[in-house]
Amino acid sequence: MNVRKMLLLPFMVIFLLGSLGLQAKAVQAADSLEYREYDNLINILEDGDGQNRVFQFTTKNKLTAVNTTLSLYINNIKADPKDYTVDYDSYTITLNKAPYSGSELHIQYGIIPGFEWGEGISGTPNVGIALPKGDGSTRTFSVPLYYTLSSTKNVSLYINGTKVTSSNFTFNAKTNTITLSEKQQVPYSGSTIYFYIPAASITGPLSPTGAEAENPPVTSPVPTATPKSSPSASPVPSATPKSSPTASPKPSVTPKSSPSASPSPGAATPAATPSPSTGKETSGKPKEPLAHVPTGESYPGSITAMSGNIFTVTLPAAAGGSGFTSYLMVKNASGQVVRQIKLEPGSTSIYSLANLGLPTGGYYSYLKTVNQSGGLSASIPQFMTVNHEPNNIQVYIGGEKQSYEQPPVNSNGNVLVPLRAIFESLGATVEWDSSTQTVTATKEGRTVVLTIGSKTAYINGVPVTLSAEPQLVNGYTMVPVRFVSEAFGGEVEWNGEASSVVVFQNKPSVPTSAESEQPAAAPPEPTESGPSSSSPILSNISKGISAPSDIVFVIDVTGSMGEVIDYIKESVKSFVDSVPAGSNFAVMAYRDFNYYDDYYNDVESFDFTQDKDKLKGYLDTLVAYGGGDDDESGLEAIHMGAYILEELGSSNAKRIIFVTDAAVHDTYLLSQFTVQETVDMLKADKITFDAIAPTSGHAYNQIIQLVNSNPGGMLYDIEDASVLSLHE
Template identity: 55%
Template sequence: MKRRKMILLFMIFIMLAGSLEFWAGNASANGLHEFREGDYLVNILDDGDGRARVFKFTTDNKITSSNTNLRLFINQIEIDSKEYTVNHESYTITMNKAPDRGAEISIKYLISPTFEWGEGISGKDQIGNALPEGNGSTRVFKLTNYLLSSSKNVSLYIDGTKVRASEFTFNYANNSITISEKRSAPGANSKMYFYFPVTSIAGTQSSSGEKTESPSTGGPVTPGKEVESEFQVPGGESYPGHITLSTNHTFIVNITSAAVQPTYTSYVMVKNANGEVVRRIRINPGNSSTYSLSKLGLPSGGYYFYLKTVNQSGGLAASIPQFVPINNEPQHIQVYIEGHKQAYAQAPVNVSGNVLVPFRAIFQSLGATVKWNKSTQTVTATREGKTIILTMGSKIAYVNGVPITLSAAPQLINGSTMVPVRFVSEALGGMVEWNIASNSVVVFQKQPTIPTTAESEKEAKSEPSSSSPILEKISHGITTPTDIVFVIDVTGSMGEIIGYIKETVKKFVDSVPSGSKFAIVAYRDINYVDAYHKDLEFFSFTNNKNVLKNNLDKLVASGGVDLEESGLEAIHMAVNKLSGSTNSKRIIFITDAPVHDKGTSQGKSGFFLEQIIAELKTNKVTLDAIAPTGGLAYKQIIQLVNSNKGKLYDINDASIMLLNK
């Protein structure tokens, strides 16, 4: 699994490089486990468990035995086609032999006309669509699957080369791409990939305006989903906010009102030195807020902080990450090289305001070759044509033969030869800072590049540091084996809350009676296009807390757009999944928004609020909610909670920050 994550992270990194952006792979529009690799789509399947031989794959592309050929890989080695069979109707692969436990399984298939996928191009979420292949004469090609509202920010690639904007036109009124006379018509069998922004989707080509039955909602809805207007918040140096670090172990966050919109949500994001998300704190734009570094509950180490604003359909803007060392033992000096905390056999020491560290460790961490001459008591380090010579007890050092006067001489401490870290680092071209708040030396040889895309925000794998007070209270009311469905709003504003649930769910599972089982229904809004993620998704019941945790780790906050979401559809699905249970039945409903109610949102919901309340009562399902305690959401959800003696908990108390107070 570790190797697979490294591969996916590498693909995402390549995607961010502008010069290579066309060849980048990313999470597909067809599912979280699919990305593009050249002219192929790669689909990641579940890992082997040593027993299962049948594996299901998920994609929105209509794959048949005639339009493409699936290839199977186990641990990145292609498997002979005689060793497995593919069922194109059920999208399953059956292997002759069960893969070993932990085996990494994937399929690869050639991109055919009409296939689509998701990619990030120039920092924007785009959909790639395979056009019909060229024939040497045709210049007009039709876009399939989608109707677009704009011709802006589209791009075309022919056989891997980006076509200049002056050499083609796109007419969104009739969905046609025309190759101009400035260039030759695409040759026979030329691969043609057309890209357009997710935000330009106005509907699908099958949209007829007639009402059809939606199997996911159980009620009539109108095809042709709405799309949110273009995201307006700038990123990078222009981001409308900043983080200020204080010497008293606090940081101040200020985001201006430019980021205030009904469907915009803002966060402080914290990544560790490996680029994994360790904290996500929701904040209110327009106000200045002060937070304690110690209350983040993070171990000593190097972290990157940045601000982020998202809308519910995936628009994202982020500030430039800044490095923050955290030292929980400030009486000890820390040293960071390229963001990573250094561990020395002899701890760093402060000599008259100069921090000294073991010579061999510091030079090697900076990429230099080092030699010690015992007879002359000199240290010689070389790197990229630069030579540094230091002598024990002498304040005169030499850089390429030029004498330099040091503030502190190298010296022997507890048997270790110690040298001044600032001189050594700067002599090799590094940038050195003293962080007084954390009693730390910070060295960077180049400015760190920390991605802030949604795809880069992988959660760090760790056991929860504490349990959730809310989930503890819910568990106290569960005294018999119970089948529990977490119904979770996974729209864009729910990132921190999902992280909170992930952080604490294992302890919750341990606290309920044995024999209980757990499932998840993740939902967004059935009325809006989210090309990357499903509107409703069910994760099957399990009594294994690690499986439940892994399912939670698959949840990504995205989509939604307007204020209300499809919570009633999700609860309806959960009740149906619980209908055959012989245990007690419970739903834990987690949302920060009202629900679309057929009584007040005609055409946007298949259910009345009263209808779902009746379903809960009839099926004897208790619904607890972690939700707003005011406004329209409260007025709706309190009725669901009261249907069978559930309880409502304030979603503002569901914060990772609160777990460490």
């Protein structure tokens, strides 16, 4: 029996004895944890123990099958609704199959219009009410209020996670309506709108007729979760490793059940301008703010467009610091990351849009600085266009490239576009009078009238002289894009070098959080001549795998991995298509176990599967964020990977592919294991160990020992892993 089995045996015996006789009982956390995450509420359940199928959840919010949408997640993977049933009366979830021991379970339910919940704002209990979503024109919203109020003081309104100044809206308690002033921008279509009432202002329910009921006052909802003050508040066992050298790695397989404290409404939705006081958009509790790196408009770096499709990036030394990393981020119009380039503080860099290899389209670029503990500062995203066919004029509305049956034309310096297409793109309704050759467009009380061949147009009856008259081109009625867009409140810019017209009716809202930075481009699909990997590193590894194998990807997902995590995820997706059929794959993503983090699990384990699409879905959930000191808990994660390899019980060859940019903790003060113990374990269990890691320094001296533990292992330089190489 090897050393690791001996360490695990006492824990497994206790676990098995403790689980006897519990099959028919509902599992309920001793102290239910529920918190806000963007436009959802998350409720942590008890971990799986391999036998129980019935899990009970506690909430002070009223849930029904109608007023919300509820989903179950097992190890952060959304479960198939066919695999479980929800009893809203008893607040229990029954699974068809018991989750394996150590599985992390939580439910997520949506804050949809009409839903009501309890939430703390600045330490004060409030009742939140989700109002109808914005439609781009409405300024008055009905509040589905079922209470009488003793006061309307201190009510608050949030649109897309940003608090509306009290002077910019009014609440009418008699009609239960909220009206935005003209100073407040109209919420664009799909905007989330939340109204909050202090719980202390609620005195009782309304009767069906709207009059105050005679029933005694009801107790209003209270905040569903308050931020924990210490790790001991966690309702399920923490993954924090024990300091004893004989501790078993098994208990640490369970991710911490406290990925986040309850965020404030202002931080509930990712925003392009995170609060400097938090340093991180997605959480209301300060992590470790980048105090000397302002965020938003005050961010010290800048991106400046130059002639020749060139832009410069200036990053002063003020954006740097010990443990800080800065990047140039480029997203496509869908908000997916297409380029991420590491920057050196105190320098100015020049980039060519053509050399970045971006296809024709619109892109958002911004600068960001992160630290290991999750602090983040970012500049305001800027929109830019790439056009590899400058003779063809491109039109972008709200960042989206428009496609017209009749391409835009240049008429004496004026860009003309098909009238119906442009009007409808701007949200206007169009009427065409063939007898008078007149088009009439209306939107939000504004009427625009144009006539073919006439330079005189009318806006609400007021004549306006056009720089170019509407005209017929190949049977299409073409109108000047600048006049039409500005007539309906749009801002228009012309990029002559890229032959692009850019129109924005509303200020673009582009999130800069780590969660929002999903990669855009997938690697090439396998061809008929055989599968291949876009990653030279993983291609070399796959060449040595000639028979079905059981492979665990042990991946460092701390903040410093931000530059390479997308490369790793996309490369792994391609890699699994290049190994023999019958192989099993699992993922063990880890952070810093000895550093308690309210925001991110220190380990996320995704069980073995032969379903490659399922594995790729696992990978898409990974976010590089958080962490503590420079060294990470790689040895614990490797032992966890070895454990699940053993549990699988397969006769396939066993392999661990380890990915990190840092050294590992290898002293009993900060780790359960040493490097030598891990080498001995890999030898005993005959696990081939490959690594994508530093090839110099302390990390190299540690990891090369693991690679050499068995024949066949290889070490590849983490510096060769880059998002850019995916597009070469």
